[in-house]
Amino acid sequence: MRLKEVFSSLQGEGVLIGCRQLFVRLSQCNLSCAYCDTDYADSATWSAEDEPGGAGRREYPNPADPAFLTELIGRWQSHTRHHSLALTGGEPLVQGAALAEWLPLVCGILPVYLETNGTLPEPLERLLPYISWVSMDIKLAGTGGVPTPWDAHAAFLILSRPKACQVKVVIDPQTTADEVAEAARFVHHHAPQVPLILQPKTVAGRPSVTGRPLLSLQSAAACEHPASLVIPQMHPLLSIR
Ligand code: SF4
Known part of the structure; x- marks a missing residue:
C-alpha cells in the first residue's frame, strides 16, 4: 500500500465523533473535489507518529510493508486503547487490491472503519468481510464542483448498507435546500435506516453554515429522511488532527 501517514487521534466527524481511532491515511484519489483540503498525492515516503498521539514523526519508504504496518498497529493498540482503525485518504478504495491483502491481517487487532467517497463499489465488495463500519460521502455538485455521481453512489450504498453507519454531505453557504433534499431522498430510498449527516464546511476553524x-x-x-443530523467537524475546535 502507498501511504501518507499513520497517527492516533479522535474521530472528528459523524456518529463516531469523539472515539479514539488509529488513522491510516492512504495516498491517491479518484476525484478532485473543489473543497478538498487533504494532501493525498503519492509520495516516496510515509510518516508515523513516534508513539500514538506523539509529537515526533518517523519516515518510512513507500510502498508500506504490510507485516511491518500490522506489527506497528498491534504495538500501538497495546500502548493506547483505540476504538477502531480508520482507513482514510485520499480514497482508500483506489488501492483495493493492496487492501484485500492487508485487511485480513489487521482486522483481528482492531475493527475497521472505512471513510470513503462512495464511488468505487467494485473494490468495496471484496473488502466488506473485513470492514465493520462504512462512512460514505455524497458529493453535492454545488460544493464539490463536479456532477454528483448518483449511479456510483447508489451501487455503493446498496452494497454497504448492512455496514453503513452514516452517509455524509458537506454543505457550505451556497448549498441549496433542493440539493440537500435530493440527497436525503436518495438515502431514504436506498438505506432508510442509515443516518444522513449534514457537515458544514469548516472555514478558518469554524463551521461556515450556522443559524437559520x-x-x-x-x-x-x-x-425526506427523518434521520438527518447536523454534526460539524470537531477536530479543528480541539486543535487535533
Ligand atoms: S474524495 Fe475526499 S480526498 Fe478525494 S478529492 Fe474529494 S475531498 Fe479530497
Whole structure:
C-alpha cells in the first residue's frame, strides 16, 4: 500500500465523533473535489507518529510493508486503547487490491472503519468481510464542483448498507435546500435506516453554515429522511488532527 501517514487521534466527524481511532491515511484519489483540503498525492515516503498521539514523526519508504504496518498497529493498540482503525485518504478504495491483502491481517487487532467517497463499489465488495463500519460521502455538485455521481453512489450504498453507519454531505453557504433534499431522498430510498449527516464546511476553524440557514437545510433534509443530523467537524475546535 502507498501511504501518507499513520497517527492516533479522535474521530472528528459523524456518529463516531469523539472515539479514539488509529488513522491510516492512504495516498491517491479518484476525484478532485473543489473543497478538498487533504494532501493525498503519492509520495516516496510515509510518516508515523513516534508513539500514538506523539509529537515526533518517523519516515518510512513507500510502498508500506504490510507485516511491518500490522506489527506497528498491534504495538500501538497495546500502548493506547483505540476504538477502531480508520482507513482514510485520499480514497482508500483506489488501492483495493493492496487492501484485500492487508485487511485480513489487521482486522483481528482492531475493527475497521472505512471513510470513503462512495464511488468505487467494485473494490468495496471484496473488502466488506473485513470492514465493520462504512462512512460514505455524497458529493453535492454545488460544493464539490463536479456532477454528483448518483449511479456510483447508489451501487455503493446498496452494497454497504448492512455496514453503513452514516452517509455524509458537506454543505457550505451556497448549498441549496433542493440539493440537500435530493440527497436525503436518495438515502431514504436506498438505506432508510442509515443516518444522513449534514457537515458544514469548516472555514478558518469554524463551521461556515450556522443559524437559520443551517436549520433550513436540516429541515429540508429531514422532510425526506427523518434521520438527518447536523454534526460539524470537531477536530479543528480541539486543535487535533
Ligand atoms: S474524495 Fe475526499 S480526498 Fe478525494 S478529492 Fe474529494 S475531498 Fe479530497
